[in-house]
Amino acid sequence: MIRLENVTKSYSAEVVALHDASFEVAKGEFVFLVGPSGSGKSTMLRLLNREERPERGAVWVAGRNIVDMPPGRVPHLRRNIGNVFQDYKLLTEKTVFENVAFAQEVIGRPRHVIRQQVPAVLDLVGLAGKEDRFPNQLSGGEQQRVSVARAFVNRPLILLADEPTGNLDPATGEGIMRLLDRINTTGTTVVMATHDQRIVNTMRKRVIQLDRGVIVRDQARGVYE
Amino acid sequence: MWSRLTYTLRETWASFQRNITLTVAAIITAAVSLLIFGLTLLIQEGFDNLLSRWEGGVEMIVFVQAQATEEQRSVIEEALAAQEGSIIASWSYCDVACSLEDAQRLFAGDPATLELLTETNIPTQYRVVPTEGTDVLTLRALREAYQDGLPNVLSVTLAEDQLDLISRLQGFVGLYTTGLWISLMFAATLLIWNTIRTAMFARRREIEVMKLVGATDWFIRVPFMLEGLVQGIIGGATACGALWFINNRWTAGVAEFPENSGFAALVVSDGYLNWVMLGIIAFGALVGMIGSGIAASRFLDV
Ligand SMILES: Nc1ncnc2c1ncn2[C@@H]1O[C@H](COP(=O)(O)OP(=O)(O)OP(=O)(O)O)[C@@H](O)[C@H]1O
Ligand SMILES: [Mg+2]
Numbered sequence: 001m002i003r004l005e006n007v008t009k010s011y012s013a014e015v016v017a018l019h020d021a022s023f024e025v026a027k028g029e030f031v032f033l034v035g036p037s038g039s040g041k042s043t044m045l046r047l048l049n050r051e052e053r054p055e056r057g058a059v060w061v062a063g064r065n066i067v068d069m070p071p072g073r074v075p076h077l078r079r080n081i082g083n084v085f086q087d088y089k090l091l092t093e094k095t096v097f098e099n100v101a102f103a104q105e106v107i108g109r110p111r112h113v114i115r116q117q118v119p120a121v122l123d124l125v126g127l128a129g130k131e132d133r134f135p136n137q138l139s140g141g142e143q144q145r146v147s148v149a150r151a152f153v154n155r156p157l158i159l160l161a162d163e164p165t166g167n168l169d170p171a172t173g174e175g176i177m178r179l180l181d182r183i184n185t186t187g188t189t190v191v192m193a194t195h196d197q198r199i200v201n202t203m204r205k206r207v208i209q210l211d212r213g214v215i216v217r218d219q220a221r222g223v224y225e
Numbered sequence: 226m227w228s229r230l231t232y233t234l235r236e237t238w239a240s241f242q243r244n245i246t247l248t249v250a251a252i253i254t255a256a257v258s259l260l261i262f263g264l265t266l267l268i269q270e271g272f273d274n275l276l277s278r279w280e281g282g283v284e285m286i287v288f289v290q291a292q293a294t295e296e297q298r299s300v301i302e303e304a305l306a307a308q309e310g311s312i313i314a315s316w317s318y319c320d321v322a323c324s325l326e327d328a329q330r331l332f333a334g335d336p337a338t339l340e341l342l343t344e345t346n347i348p349t350q351y352r353v354v355p356t357e358g359t360d361v362l363t364l365r366a367l368r369e370a371y372q373d374g375l376p377n378v379l380s381v382t383l384a385e386d387q388l389d390l391i392s393r394l395q396g397f398v399g400l401y402t403t404g405l406w407i408s409l410m411f412a413a414t415l416l417i418w419n420t421i422r423t424a425m426f427a428r429r430r431e432i433e434v435m436k437l438v439g440a441t442d443w444f445i446r447v448p449f450m451l452e453g454l455v456q457g458i459i460g461g462a463t464a465c466g467a468l469w470f471i472n473n474r475w476t477a478g479v480a481e482f483p484e485n486s487g488f489a490a491l492v493v494s495d496g497y498l499n500w501v502m503l504g505i506i507a508f509g510a511l512v513g514m515i516g517s518g519i520a521a522s523r524f525l526d527v
Binding site: 081106107 | 227229232430431433434435436437438439440441442444445
């Protein structure tokens with residue numbers, strides 16, 4: 001599903017965010033990216049949805065090397081990838097329903113599909129009955145659930161999550177993790193960058209550890225350390 | 226399809242409201258520019274009407290009495306041919322149909338006179354192009370000779386009487402109005418550009434999310450292009466209204482000028498006016514759409 005081959009990404013001569021990184025993720029896997037601040041986790045995720053391009057190496061996603069993908073194809077790549085962020089990135093002037101529907105609207109899903117799938121996914125993330133609220137009328141955990149619903153509503157092959165629990169208290173964070181785990185069991189590949197030691201240690205999934213842009217550990221059923 | 230359309234229209238309308246001051250400024254500037262553009266075209270057309278019979282270096286016109294027979298005209302043609310090579314470089318005959326067409330342009334603002342001219346009473350014309358280096362005095366002498374010596378000649382007119390002043394006036398007016406509308410169009414484009422940038426900045430979070438969930442650039446761009454298009458069309462329509470009004474007042478005013486003042490030609494036909502108005506709207510629409518499209522593409526990347 002995902003394969004990186006000797007990927008090097010630098011933002012400038014001094015800042016080398018990733019150095020010669022290679023790994024492979026199979027369909028349906030759940031992978032934690034861990035490492036100290038500035039080690040290149042977010043950069044890795046941004047390479048996977050072509051927000052950034054590496055100087056060297058190949059990035060294979062769903063059977064395609066996306067490094068040299070023509071810009072016109074990138075939107076279609078992104079329809080196969082859901083994104084969840086630490087700061088949710090919800091649109092404050094839209095309701096919960098509209099925020100999720102937006103992800104379908106802008107890729108041209110017909111209205112009857114939207115009317116059917118948005119409530120279903122909101123139900124899945126546990127937000128049934130809160131469709132008409134605005135983001136500022138929700139708790140942090142609920143906002144993150146909206147964001148997960150938006151990332152998942154188009155049934156992506158891959159879900160990328162960048163510190164999705166970073167702003168949440170442990171109990172709320174666990175709820176989000178259960179949700180991501182459930183999404184993972186539907187066959188969606190999940191790659192999640194995190195600092196949350198407890199979560200990594202309880203979930204016991206594959207762990208890829210970065211240090212100053214270099215992969216220093218790749219461990220199945222790993223722990224945070 | 227339907228959901229796309231409603232999405233696009235909703236976003237365009239919302240953006241309009243959000244940006245009302247800048248939008249109004251852009252529309253007014255576009256309208257004034259397009260108005261001056263339209264006026265330039267009308268003025269040029271008016272001058273062209275006045276000068277059309279002098280096109281192609283014609284400097285002398287021999288008017289022939291209406292209903293002169295071909296045989297009678299051959300005397301005139303022989304006289305012209307006799308000078309060919311020395312004073313006259315070439316000459317051509319403007320027959321009844323041609324002369325009627327000429328009158329249509331010349332008396333555009335004077336329908337009463339136009340009405341009196343018919344196939345049977347309109348004088349036809351010989352249009353004469355002199356050789357290079359022929360001076361005015363020679364031409365004047367030729368005019369005298371033709372006027373007095375040739376049968377069936379109604380009158381002979383020389384270009385020097387009106388041509389020089391008018392074409393100089395035309396060049397002067399054309400230069401300044403063109404300069405004016407181009408700079409205003411430039412200002413209008415900048416304003417439209419700025420409206421789009423402001424609109425996109427206001428929606429940058431939305432655009433970020435759209436790109437992340439896989440909206441195509443075109444999908445993101447179209448509402449902004451539509452916004453520019455609508456601005457251009459409203460500007461164009463406003464300019465059309467003003468142009469129509471001004472042209473109307475001018476045409477009415479010209480009708481009251483003394484006959485033979487020459488101003489009757491400085492009026493354009495309704496058909497031409499319609500073309501100009503259509504052109505103005507199309508031009509406004511094009512500038513608005515392309516300007517905003519380019520702006521949207523530029524700010525999509527950042
Ligand atoms: N847009 C950018 N321009 C320049 N340098 C950048 C940019 N983004 C990241 N960097 C640099 O690249 C390196 C890796 O950054 P990255 O954001 O990938 O780290 P991270 O592991 O996600 O850190 P954190 O845990 O703090 O989120 C850092 O040194 C950072 O300063
Ligand atoms: Mg990060």
